[in-house]
Ligand code: ATP
């Protein structure tokens with residue numbers, strides 16, 4: 062995938078709860094990369110979510126939306142918290158995030174599920190089943206049953222009501238997300254498993270046909286398999302290491318990515334990326350964020366795990382800036398630090414050293430120095 066050139070422009074949106082604490086650690090990695098690697102970043106920071114509501118009365122201002130469009134990559138921590146829970150939906154912190162995703166037209170959600178050796182016991186499965194697990198789920202994000210028309214609840218007049226959602230996919234919607242999956246596979250294990258319910262759903266049948274056509278015409282070098290979504294859910298807990306890249310629709314992706322996440326253990330470890338269409342220069346809009354939320358229960362205490370946020374930045378280095386070596390360096394440092402027994406509270410194990418958010422980041426930076 063074509064990437065941005067220097068200076069790399071980044072919009073940081075710390076948001077609410079533990080957001081600012083974990084985003085601060087990203088800043089430190091950016092400073093490290095500038096100082097130690099001579100890389101040039103143009104970093105801006107702005108408000109989103111509850112922080113924006115408090116300052117401007119809305120969860121995302123037009124000015125911040127414009128900055129997001131202009132940046133090479135947007136990094137978001139988390140939004141929301143009990144303080145803003147009483148508001149109507151359009152005024153809530155989450156509405157800011159939804160507008161951001163919608164206006165950037167982010168159609169592919171990338172959710173890696175990686176099991177670090179040091180945390181193999183945190184998995185819901187046996188160590189031998191997950192040791193070395195490294196899969197990537199690509200979820201279609203803008204189409205499918207969550208958005209298809211007609212939708213709604215109808216009164217049938219005889220005391221009955223009817224709830225309707227419609228699964229709709231077009232050729233283009235399927236093809237563009239399939240291309241992302243194939244591109245990703247080329248840089249990894251070179252395998253894509255496409256997942257739908259083509260046995261009972263017309264949109265699933267179209268999905269299978271279109272993924273097959275894209276494969277044949279553009280990516281014949283990548284190994285493609287198809288699996289029904291129910292079988293895939295089963296295989297993910299039975300033998301997850303058979304998968305490399307899984308590409309699937311919005312609904313199945315929602316479920317399968319959460320299922321895969323639980324194979325890895327803590328939510329504080331999981332990054333994600335959402336990618337949009339490439340512009341004339343081949344540059345894509347992209348938003349990177351940890352899978353976890355704003356965790357108001359632990360906010361402001363310097364105890365949150367910064368790794369999901371740091372690995373999200375690692376994905377930005379890789380997918381927006383093409384800095385694969387630096388991304389690997391960061392990921393390797395995380396792995397090495399976990400191997401030494403350093404743990405934040407959420408991934409604490411008996412006999413390990415408990416540390417704060419900032420000390421975890423200190424240690425990762427020191428490891429990158431080596
Ligand atoms: P949201 O609706 O914003 O997704 P949520 O209710 O799903 O939020 P999270 O904010 O993701 O929940 O947190 C769920 C639990 O995991 C909380 O108990 C929280 O303290 C913990 N948690 C989440 N992220 C982290 C982290 N980075 N480090 C440590 N614990 C975390």
Ligand code: MG
Pocket residue numbers: 354
């Ligand atoms: Mg949540």
